[in-house]
Amino acid sequence: MKDTIVQGLQQAYQNLFHMIAEFLPRLVVMLVIILSGLLVAYALKYVVRTVLRLTKLDRLSEEAGASRVLRMAALPSMTEVLSRSIFWITLLGFVLVGISILNIAGLQEQIARLLRLLPEIFVAMLILFLGLVIANFLSRAALLAAVNAGYASPKMASWSIRFGIWILAIAMALDELGVARQTVIAAFSIVFGAFMLGLAIAFGLGGQGLARSFLERSLGEKKSDVPDELQPL
């Protein structure tokens, strides 16, 4: 029996070494591929950036108004965005190729699946991007309006809107990707509904005066909490 165990262990270790011996070269190849992918990605990024700078893409983008959108979303310039995108896409491609070299069962299939998901991923990223931009814009608008109207907690109003839009964007992105659709919809409804309920209670209890003045402004005489403005012009 001892021999059997030893033999078994020897066989197992042999198999393991064999597997490692078989895997290691593939791992090395993968790493080499990824490394070379990194180099290629950097090189491409450099080339793209240079070409785009020579073609003055940033100025065109400024004139087209695209730069404004990027700035609103706290993103860098168009040249930078594109060159970085090229970098990451190239790198991703090499990583995927490298992983496929590993020849891990089932992984090929997942990679293929990942590749099939790419359009949805792209749309989801776009939704998140737009959500980011809109959240940024509207929350800032709310902040400014609240500050100028003299509201007590302007940042709360701003964050509420930002948070609300983020939740909406994330839920839409996940829905686009088809990730746990039912759960996401339910969770979104609960979270968003709770959030709105919370706001309503807070508004109703804590903002009675505000509610009143809002209604007065909408339906009757204009009354403002801000000081009587001297004639500015």
Place this chain on the structure above:
Amino acid sequence: MADDVFLGDDLLRQLMSVGEVDLLVAIPTYNNAGTVVQAVQAIEDSYQQNFVRDRVVILNVDGGSSDHTTDAILNMNGKKAGAHRGITSLRTVHRVTTQYARTPSQGLALRTVLAAADLLRARSCAVVSPATSNLDPAWVANLLKPAYRQDFSFVAPLYSRSKFQGLLARNLLYPMSRAVFGLRIREMYSDEWGFSGRLATQCLGQTLDEAVRARPEAWMGISAICSGMKCCQAFLGPKAPPPPGSGPDIVETIRQTVGSLFWCFDNFQDHWLDRTGTEGVPTFGSDHELTPEDAPASQDKSFELFRSGVKELDTVLSSILTKDTRTQLREIAALDPDKFRFSLELWVKILYEFAASYHRTVIARDHMLQALVPLYRGQLYSFLLEHGNSSPEEIEADSEALCLEFERQKPYLIERWKAKS
């Protein structure tokens, strides 16, 4: 009517009947049935008293009034000659009314006026407000005469104001536009102004951007300045305060006025970037004057809003102002209200940084203008604290000092304007 034209057939038909005119006075209206009749009467009286031989027209452009404003004008009875003893005027005075849109828009109203002035080949035009309660026939004449008789293209009004009236104009709009464009025109933003037919034709050929539509008069004046046309000021009289509760609030006012001013900086930068110094313009009639006024009610709330604005909008202001400027802002926001002082240097620096940031659109432009409001409130509070009991002369001296500070810091504006970030 073809899709690509904005002048309606009805207005065109009326203009055909009028034919060529020498003078055109326009009244933009929106629900002004209660006051428009006296305005039209003042214009007609002005025509009879000052331009009896000239070909004249009164043009009402209405933004979709629901109170029958245009009917009130059309149903006005002209003054009949007394018994049989004479005629009061040589020529027919036409009253043309048109609805330019279903909702009011100053920009569209002005565009209609410019088109009419161009088609009628009017030599001199004026725009008056139906809400000006003390509109006088002499005012109309003063706005028309410089363009009609002396070849001026833009006529800005000049008023006698009380000390604390028009502080936005005095502490921001006037000194800033003076320093940048080089002409000392006090009232670029007003409800009454005059212009020549030549300027009308020129402005008609330009697109009226959204940013200047709410206050197109300043844009006209700046267009005239940048085209090298002659500008002047004409003294009218006391500026009557608007009815309480009428007109936009300070946020909207700053959006309209400062927004249009900054847009003009952007659009006409070729004109002012190389320009240094300022010069006066001819003034007809008295010069502007300040009259004494009691100190206004406490503006403590303004200071609170300023302080809250500096604190809450720090992230927004970080995109607009330099670090150094923000530091200074935070320092003064921390002062006690009774020791608060918003120095001229800081105020000017802030405005120039705002202007430069507007030019680069570091954030949405409308947001930038809104962010300026609490800072303006702070400056206003500081001004009232310092000058609550000052004489008109002292306030004028301060105003001139502010103007000179704007001029002194103009190189800073240019430097910020041209910076990449």
Place this chain on the structure above:
Amino acid sequence: MALQEDNLWYKDAVVYQLHVRTFCDSDGNGIGDFRGLTNKLDYLQELGINAIWLLPFYPSPLRDDGYDISDYTSVNPTYGTIDDFKTFLAAAHSRRIRVITELVLNHTSDQHPWFQEARSSTDNPKRDWYVWSDADTRYPGVRIIFVDTEMSNWAWDPISKSYYWHRFFSHQPDLNFDNPAVREAMWEVMKFWLDIGVDGFRLDAVPYLVEREGTSCENLPETHEIIRDLRKRLDLAYPGKMLLAEANQWPADVRDYFGNGDEFHMAFHFPLMPRMFMAVKLEDRKPIIEILEQTPQIPENCQWCIFLRNHDELTLEMVTDIERDYMYDAFANDKAMRINLGIRRRLAPMMENDRRRIELLNGLLLSMPGTPIIYYGDEIGMGDNVYLGDRNGVRTPMQWNGGWNAGFSSSDPERLYSPLISNPVYGYQSINVDSQRRSEHSLLSWTKSVIQTRNSFRVFSRGTIEFLSPSNHRVLAYVRQLGEEKVLVVNNLSSSAQAVELNLQSWKGHIPIEMFGRNLFPRIGELPYLLTLAPYQFFWFRLRRI
């Protein structure tokens, strides 16, 4: 021979105003006379006029162009004799042309025997035929009419050592109509001429007949009483004769001179005249519309007299200061052209010899309600001479041809009563009857044709008027109507082409027929009627419903 068919003949008249002195000289003394005038009646008949208004031809010192009369019942020998006048009258009547003469009621010459007697002593029976005073302070505040020459309405008579009243020149003392003898004397004068056969009188200066303290001494009730009395006598003894008032007043004041149809038959519409000129200069119908809106209705048997120019200055008394200044600047920039409160120029020079404007004004004259009066020489576009004294610049000899003295007289040119107009533009060599007769397109031929058209339709002389109010103020449009006869008149007062839309709904279904060319225009429908007019063009449309 008297023309008796129609007692309302004056409503249909087209009157030609002339001074016998200016028209034609038959005896070579350089002054026109009745024989010469008689010789030219064919011309007038051909022109189409049917009444002549003769300026004063009575014996006179001629210090006011004959309005200072020294003998009411005679003819100035320079112009001929009473028999010459009778011959002329008969010749005119034979051509169906009526004759209106002047009757200067208000005053005489200081050379008149009546005044000579009156001034001779305070006891003279005729002393009271004039208005005397020891001081010149009576009737204070009364306006002076000849402001350029007179300083006061009182003049000192060195013979009777007192003041006498005169509303015109100081050599024209006013008669005292409070004196019944004066009234009787004037009636006798009227009878004298009516018996000879004249068809009517233009009564000069009627507003000033009577004076009363504390009044303007114009248009007083007593004056109207005098007129009513004269009219009554006239209608009884001489039916069908006409009285024409010269009252330079506002229309509402002139209205009183028609009474209830029992005072004057006709009166001049003075205020309309300068406004016609003003409207064309301003290119705006407003002056015409406003004055006609202020013109009251008059009795059925009465008529306004309308005119463009006459022997006097174009009076600017009945306009505002603004209007007067405008007229001076527009038409009389040179101060030599101004006299009293008026402009002493003829029609053609005022229109800068612009044929279109001359035609337009004549078109207005002949289509507006009222009896039109054409001043001699205006039918050929005669010019003026503003450097002759008084109003003589518009009283120069008639220009018949381009030859000797313009065919006016065989005398030496130096002997003419007035120099001829001889500049290259308006001189007799270019502007004369003979040369214009040769062309169908001359102003003379045009005037004949338009008078003929007017005479063909009674609607112009007797019809009502309804003004249209198109939004284009440069177009003056109106409809004349008499029974079923309707005429649409459209005038472009502007120097540029105009489009106008007329609201002719009331005449929907009618066909406009242009009256000169007799061409049909599109039928009037539902929509506003669009017309386009050339500069200063006018249309007369007969509206027929067929």
